[in-house]
Amino acid sequence: MNDRPHTGRVAWVTGSTSGIGWAIAQQLASDGAAIALHGRSAADEKTDTLLAELQALGVPARYYALELSQGEAIAPLAARIAAELGSVDILVNNAGMQHVESVLQFPPAQWNAMLAVNLSAPFHSIQACAPAMLAKGWGRIINVASVSGLVGVARKPAYVATKHGLIGLTKSVALELATTPVTCNAICPGWVLTPMVQAQIDALARREVLDADTASSRLLGTKQPSQAFVTVEQVASLASYLASDNAAQVRGAHWNMDGGFAAA
Numbered sequence: 001m002n003d004r005p006h007t008g009r010v011a012w013v014t015g016s017t018s019g020i021g022w023a024i025a026q027q028l029a030s031d032g033a034a035i036a037l038h039g040r041s042a043a044d045e046k047t048d049t050l051l052a053e054l055q056a057l058g059v060p061a062r063y064y065a066l067e068l069s070q071g072e073a074i075a076p077l078a079a080r081i082a083a084e085l086g087s088v089d090i091l092v093n094n095a096g097m098q099h100v101e102s103v104l105q106f107p108p109a110q111w112n113a114m115l116a117v118n119l120s121a122p123f124h125s126i127q128a129c130a131p132a133m134l135a136k137g138w139g140r141i142i143n144v145a146s147v148s149g150l151v152g153v154a155r156k157p158a159y160v161a162t163k164h165g166l167i168g169l170t171k172s173v174a175l176e177l178a179t180t181p182v183t184c185n186a187i188c189p190g191w192v193l194t195p196m197v198q199a200q201i202d203a204l205a206r207r208e209v210l211d212a213d214t215a216s217s218r219l220l221g222t223k224q225p226s227q228a229f230v231t232v233e234q235v236a237s238l239a240s241y242l243a244s245d246n247a248a249q250v251r252g253a254h255w256n257m258d259g260g261f262a263a264a
Contacts, residue, residue, distance in 0.1 A: 141182065
């Protein structure tokens with residue numbers, strides 16, 4: 001049994017300097033993949049430290065900065081990754097934005113920004129990376145959606161709309177590539193304790209004058225029957241499976257890992 005099943009592969013994980021993206025990058029590196037780490041900001045001491053952690057796992061790793069709302073810049077970045085690390089074999093569209101506000105007050109600029117990052121950027125990255133996957137005869141596209149792509153959630157009109165759209169994109173791409181060795185699937189986590197979710201807990205605590213533990217319980221209690229957060233490591237493990245040869249016939253799936261959120 002190969003304990004490093006992604007050896008020789010190149011993985012590009014968008015939004016991978018923290019949270020789910022970082023956990024996926026670590027998992028894929030542990031499984032042997034070279035990593036194109038991505039963030040919005042220029043390289044700094046933090047990204048140097050992250051790269052060192054990945055390289056200590058015995059794989060090549062480089063950091064790439066790009067604001068993904070600049071859709072026209074995504075294809076050139078994919079070309080740069082291909083030149084420096086090799087063409088992308090495993091594309092993980094993880095980067096995303098969140099804004100919580102009533103649809104009646106939701107800022108149009110925020111809507112447009114979330115549409116660009118959460119939905120248009122995955123389209124551009126798939127379009128940029130899939131041709132090389134097809135030419136090589138192997139590829140994995142994994143879109144990190146959300147349980148909010150399966151159900152409606154109040155006060156999250158842009159997030160819900162873009163995650164529903166991302167699942168639709170996943171299905172369409174999967175069907176188009178169904179007879180090829182390139183797969184496309186989506187992961188739909190429920191509440192995962194990431195910096196983005198922590199910000200929602202903090203906002204709830206301020207809004208309702210709650211302590212941190214009560215705010216966390218309140219957030220989970222409204223939707224997640226297991227009453228436990230999904231861990232980033234659990235999501236990363238699923239991503240690694242979807243990137244494996246064993247998942248060759250998992251196509252167009254929207255795999256929810258949500259503590260029963262969508263079942264309730």
